[in-house]
Amino acid sequence: MKNLFVVGALAAVVGSAHAFCGFYVGKADANLFNEASQVIVVRDGDKTVVSMLNDYKGELKEFAIVVPVPAVLQKGQINVGDKKTFDRLDAYSAPRLAEYYDPNPCDRRQYEMMRKDMAGSAVPAAASAPMAAKALGVTVEASYTVGEYDIVILSATQSDGLETWLKQSGYRIPANSAKALAPYIRQNMKFFVARVNLAEQAKTGFQMLRPLQFAYESEKFMLPIRLGMVNANGPQDLIAYMLTKNGRVETSNYRTVKLPANMDLPVFLKQGDEFRNFYKSMFGEQAKKEGYRAVFTEYFWDMGWCDPCAADPLSPDELRKAGVFWVGAPNGDAQPMPQPGQPRIMPRPPMPGGAQPVMLTRLHVRYTPETFPEDLMFQETKDRQNFQTRYVLRHPAKVEPNACPEAKPYLDGVVKRQESEAQQLATLTGGDINVIRKKLTLPPMPPQKPWWDGLWK
Amino acid sequence: MKGLDARLFQIAFQAVLLTAGVLLRDFSLLPLQMALALASAAATQALWLRVFGLIGVGYLSPLITGFGLSLLLRADSLWLHPLVACLAISSKFLIRFRGKHVFNPANFGVGLALLGLPGAWVSPGQWGNDLGIAVWLIGFGALVAQRARRDDAAFLFLGTFLGLTAARLFYLGHTFERGWDIWCHQALNGALLLFAFFMISDPMTLPDRPLARRLHVALVACAAFCWQFLYYRPNGALWALLCLAPMVPVWDAILPGKRHNWRGNRLLQNIVAAQGKMWR
Numbered sequence: 104m105k106n107l108f109v110v111g112a113l114a115a116v117v118g119s120a121h122a123f124c125g126f127y128v129g130k131a132d133a134n135l136f137n138e139a140s141q142v143i144v145v146r147d148g149d150k151t152v153v154s155m156l157n158d159y160k161g162e163l164k165e166f167a168i169v170v171p172v173p174a175v176l177q178k179g180q181i182n183v184g185d186k187k188t189f190d191r192l193d194a195y196s197a198p199r200l201a202e203y204y205d206p207n208p209c210d211r212r213q214y215e216m217m218r219k220d221m222a223g224s225a226v227p228a229a230a231s232a233p234m235a236a237k238a239l240g241v242t243v244e245a246s247y248t249v250g251e252y253d254i255v256i257l258s259a260t261q262s263d264g265l266e267t268w269l270k271q272s273g274y275r276i277p278a279n280s281a282k283a284l285a286p287y288i289r290q291n292m293k294f295f296v297a298r299v300n301l302a303e304q305a306k307t308g309f310q311m312l313r314p315l316q317f318a319y320e321s322e323k324f325m326l327p328i329r330l331g332m333v334n335a336n337g338p339q340d341l342i343a344y345m346l347t348k349n350g351r352v353e354t355s356n357y358r359t360v361k362l363p364a365n366m367d368l369p370v371f372l373k374q375g376d377e378f379r380n381f382y383k384s385m386f387g388e389q390a391k392k393e394g395y396r397a398v399f400t401e402y403f404w405d406m407g408w409c410d411p412c413a414a415d416p417l418s419p420d421e422l423r424k425a426g427v428f429w430v431g432a433p434n435g436d437a438q439p440m441p442q443p444g445q446p447r448i449m450p451r452p453p454m455p456g457g458a459q460p461v462m463l464t465r466l467h468v469r470y471t472p473e474t475f476p477e478d479l480m481f482q483e484t485k486d487r488q489n490f491q492t493r494y495v496l497r498h499p500a501k502v503e504p505n506a507c508p509e510a511k512p513y514l515d516g517v518v519k520r521q522e523s524e525a526q527q528l529a530t531l532t533g534g535d536i537n538v539i540r541k542k543l544t545l546p547p548m549p550p551q552k553p554w555w556d557g558l559w560k
Numbered sequence: 561m562k563g564l565d566a567r568l569f570q571i572a573f574q575a576v577l578l579t580a581g582v583l584l585r586d587f588s589l590l591p592l593q594m595a596l597a598l599a600s601a602a603a604t605q606a607l608w609l610r611v612f613g614l615i616g617v618g619y620l621s622p623l624i625t626g627f628g629l630s631l632l633l634r635a636d637s638l639w640l641h642p643l644v645a646c647l648a649i650s651s652k653f654l655i656r657f658r659g660k661h662v663f664n665p666a667n668f669g670v671g672l673a674l675l676g677l678p679g680a681w682v683s684p685g686q687w688g689n690d691l692g693i694a695v696w697l698i699g700f701g702a703l704v705a706q707r708a709r710r711d712d713a714a715f716l717f718l719g720t721f722l723g724l725t726a727a728r729l730f731y732l733g734h735t736f737e738r739g740w741d742i743w744c745h746q747a748l749n750g751a752l753l754l755f756a757f758f759m760i761s762d763p764m765t766l767p768d769r770p771l772a773r774r775l776h777v778a779l780v781a782c783a784a785f786c787w788q789f790l791y792y793r794p795n796g797a798l799w800a801l802l803c804l805a806p807m808v809p810v811w812d813a814i815l816p817g818k819r820h821n822w823r824g825n826r827l828l829q830n831i832v833a834a835q836g837k838m839w840r
Contacts, residue, residue, distance in 0.1 A: 262733070285733035323792045350681070355794040356745070358585075358688040396688060476741035482794045484681035486588075488636045 139340035141189050142326060145426040146483070147348050149320045152426030156189050156314040166312065167274045167298040169330065171287040173321035175244040175256050176295065182316040183250030188425045189314065192344045194414035196402035196465040198362075198492035200378050201411050202370070205500040208513035239264030244293060251304035252315060257294040259284075265294070274298065283330050316426060324481045332472040338395055339471075345464040346427050351403045351486040352464040354479050358397045359466070362389060363531060364492040369524045371542050373496055381532060382492075388533040390469040398479070402465035403490045410447040411493070427461055462487075567620040570758065573701070574627035577754075581631070585686060588634055593641045598626035600642030604649040612653065621665075622649055624758075628666030631754065632798075636679040644669040644677070657809040660819070664765045664801065671802040674795075684794050687750020697750060701757025712770070713777050714761040720781035721797070722747050728789055755797045767808050769817030776811055780804050 143154040159166050236243060240260035247254045259265035262285035269276050274296065287294070297315060307313075328341065345352035353359035363385075372378045389399065406416050422430045468479070499517040502510045525543055529536040582589055601622035609617055625648050635641060648669030652661045655668075673680035701714060725746050729739040746752070760766075760780060767773045780800045788796035 282735050282738070289732040325792070353683060353685065355684050356749075357685050359683070359685060361588075396690075473741075476738065476745045480792070480794070482681075482684075484634070484683070485679050486634065486636050486681055487679060488588075 139342055140331070141193070141342045141344070143189065143192065143344045143346065143425050144326070144481075145346040145428065146324060147429060149322055150318070150428065151321055151324070152316060152318045152428060153326075154184050154188070154314045154316040154426055156186060157312070159312055163299045163304060163312070164301060165275055167276070167296065168315070169269070169274075169276070169280075169284075170295040171290075171292040171327050171330065172256070172295045172317065173292060173319055173323065175258070175293050176317055176319060177245070178247045178249065180318045181247065181249050181254060181295075182318075183252060184314040184316045185424060186311070186313060188417075188421060189344075191414065191417055191421055192425065192463070192465075193342075195406075195409065195412075195416060196344065196404070196463055196491075197413050198364075198382050198401060198494070199411060199413040200372060200494050200496060202373065202496040202498060204498045205513075205517075207500040207502055208509040209502060209507035236268055239268045241265055241268040248300055248303060250313065251299055251307050251309070252297045253300045254295065254297045257296060259288050259294065261285075262288055269296070283332075287327070287330075318426065318428075324483070326479045326481075328470065328475060329478050332470075332475075337471070338390070338469045341466075341468050341470070342401075343466045343468075344425075345466060345481065346406075346422075346425065347462050347464070347483045348429065348460060350462060350484045351400070351488075351490075352466070352481050352483050353400070354398045354466075355482040356477055356480045357475070358393070359400060360393065360397045361400045361490055362386070362467075362492050364490070364494065366527055367495050367497055367520070367524050368528050369521065369539065369543050370496045370498055372494070372528075378494075381494075381528070384532040384534065386467065386469075388531065391533075395469055395471050395474040398466050398468040400464065400490060401467050401492050402463065403486075403488075404463055405487075405489070406461040406463050408448045410449065412447055416448065422461055430461060567624060571620065571623050571627065574624065574631060574758070577697075578627060578630055581687070585688065588683075589630060590638070593635065593638060594626075594630040596638060597629050597641035597645045598623065601626040601629075601645040601649050604646045608650065608653040621652070625649060625652075625665040625669070628758065629669055632666065632670050632682055632751075633673055634681050634683055635673075640673065640677060640680055644673045644680070647672055658812070660809070660812070661764060662808065663805045664759055664762050667759055667765075667798060667801050667805070670798060682795050682798070684749070684751040687754070689745055689748040689750070697753040697757060701753065701761075712774060713763075713766060714756045716774055716777045717756045717760050717781045717797075718747075718753075720778050721752070721785055724782065724785040725789070728785075752797060755801075760797070760801055765805065765808060767811035767815065767817070768819055769811070769815040772811035772815040772817065776804070776807060779807070 139158065141156045143152075145152040155168075155170070157168070241264055242258045243255055244258055245256045257265065257268075259268075262281040265284055265288065266276065266281040269280070284294075295317065299312065326341075326343065331339070368381070372381055386399070390397075406422065409416055417425065419430045468475075497520070499521075500513070502513065504511050504514055521543060525536060525539045528534065528539055578589075578594065582591070602619055605619060605622040608614075622645075626645055629641060629645055629648065633641065633644060648665040651663050651668045652665045655662050670682060674682065722743070726739075726743055729742055732739075734742065760777060767776050780797070783800035783804060784796035786796075787793050787799055793799075
């Protein structure tokens, strides 16, 4: 297998929960990051639903996935989901760009926002050689075909045996797997092993592999990222959408850091791919700065609303598809659907006996085998302060310097502001300030006069 | 130097840590939250000193509690820190047994906040695992612990907890290299070291007799380990210390020993010891 893929009275609210009145104009979605695995983890109490999407690009017949799970899963606990769920969550929570327009300094009226609505826009392995399996200490606890996947649930007593069994059964797993598998065996975990049933795959008509979902109960709130590092070269990206009832999710055994956000940046970021490129290099720079030892929070919000909305919040139906089991069944008393394409959706007052909230934490981690020696452990906090990676563009007003007495100081202020925006951008991305200045069409910094120049004039 | 109260070192160190944390570690702690925690702790101390007519007692202890809460507790409101500080200091005056307070105030406050107050949480991962920080913690922490003459507590706790952690890693069948990496990762956890050097080593809330103290600390370490690695819940050490605190009076009854006195605090101890009998 090429990819052994595993994802593995002072009640003032602190933070920036102020209503926002800019408009969403762009976003940097998960597609930006090559080789990023995406997972959705839904959790309340011990009940957990995990969905995993990977970007496997090789031969389908070579694809396999091995995930340690806490218990033998029944067929009803396994589902093949829809990639659209990931796309929707991604779009809703992606880092976003918002823009403001300066009021004309000569114009005394309260400034009017220009509305610009851009939003929206093989044979089952189980059958073979049961005797051999026993000798290797491997037990096939169950085997199912779900959607295009052939799935076996294994328990094992020794890692060497498990590795041998997987190899004998035609799974192409990397050489060092046994060592990585051993600790999970000792913890009495079972192994969820899936590969593509080509005949079923052909029937589905899908070009790419759909995400696998499974529901289970476990006291462990974790993602086994270590197994996926067996054959890793270089840092890997994982984007995790954590859906919970009470508050923000963070890692309990690594630092969780909020990405720098909510700052003014040069307006050229609106053009073409500039924002995506900015975000990509900014994330890379920040991850490097933290020595690839931190988990970044990209978004945390109650899924009932958004401000500004990079995309509409998920409907109750979509949430259920993502595995949010406490949201009403599709035909139950559904929440009112948000109107599509709104720049912002404000929170609704809680309805009596109404739906339980759904909180989304989007975590993004770039990890290496050296910097993340342990699997990711999580905890749900009671933190409810919203956070989003939002960046602001401020368009200067078009005004002549001599149009009115206020114009000149305003324009001077704009030049200063643009310079500090450019420096902000350079600091965030580790980019070259002069390249940024060029793009900004800022006048080049006037050559610095020596301090003594003009002293005796 | 010799005549200084060990708690002064602790306060200085906590202040350094907090500053470093807020500046370098992106703590989601507001300076105002910290100021309110300290002010509330001091005010509560003043109130109870007046109520019980205690004279000549300083304000080092509420400072330590205020700093401790700021280091540990995170909140999404401004009222939580002062409320918890008030409850923590009050617990020191009200929940006593034979003139000795049962709970470490900061530990009690954090436990209460996590259990019963909205918008409170603890981020055990916030310190990261940078070697530098760990070394600093150990160096300064050891200093404070030694001056408090309960130096065995911090190292015994760490030894037991990390020993069990190592045993678990070995049992799980990790390769030596991997196991070592994971063990280091766990041993350099800033939150764990902070707990060891500033919370469990608090001489006022440990059994008096050295043997009882050692047994108690080892018990806390075992409970913390189980909480964290058998039940997979965070903050094992905090919960273990809190839940086992009522054991301390039992230890003192079975194995009585000489009561610890902060230098310069003898008066308080005598008064409180005398009053403790009445409050009981």
